Amino acid sequence: MSHLTDLPAWAAIPVCILLLLGSGITLIGSLGLIRLKTFYGRLHAPTLGASAGIILICLASMITFAVLQNRWIVHEILIIVFVVVTTPVTLMLLGQSALYRDRIEENDGVPRKAAGQQTDTTGMDI
């Protein structure tokens, strides 16, 4: 990508800062996967990359190509929207399966289902 060298310094500096910040936050989030001890704790770690990380990196991309092509570039917003809209699906799936297993195995520290309720799956959903 040789045309990246055409990027003037006044745009390159904020782009670098945004990129480094975004990737740094995502890195810390990934680090959390190692450092946090419980499964439910580890559920939180990747959301760092899926919120601040993605927003900052997409902003950097928007600025870069807006300056290089000299027009407004906004379709990165779609990436942010789709990531924000789809992460709950995977996270809930993981959380629910962990909760289901912990309840079957009767592990400690996991909330029971409210009393007087059958375990039918029709009324219960994500």
Place this chain on the structure above:
Amino acid sequence: MRYWFPYPLLSLALLVLWLLVNQSFSPGQVILGSILGISFAWVTVNLQPDKAKLKTFNRIFTLAGHVAVDVLRSNIAVMRVILRARTQPANSGFVRIDIGLKDENALAILACILTATPGTAWVEFDRQTGVLLLHVLDLENGDNWAKLIKTRYEAPLKEIFE
């Protein structure tokens, strides 16, 4: 009108999506996007999604502002928890919240907000009892979480959708 345009908001959103992907506002793309938006709305009729009825528009912006601030704040908080995890382990736990929202679209948006905010994870929602089980990474101020979510997110969502 309702027959020809079953989901006007969805059609409009699809048109905007099409224009954003193609990065052009030329009349040809607008026409093509409108045709696609309207025909895809027809396809979704069979899925019978709940129709969103937006009551007020000003609350949307205040809610979006709150969410932006909270995402920023909780990102910093979660980063701090992760970096300190070796010396002082995270004090995480489950929180039960009674959610009065019935509208499916409002619940979906609440799920997106809570998931996009690091530090809170939506684990289970029981539609019969309306109890939401939430996992919170840092339970520093225990009961405040329930109150915070009810006043900051649930109340505005209720005003917007119900």
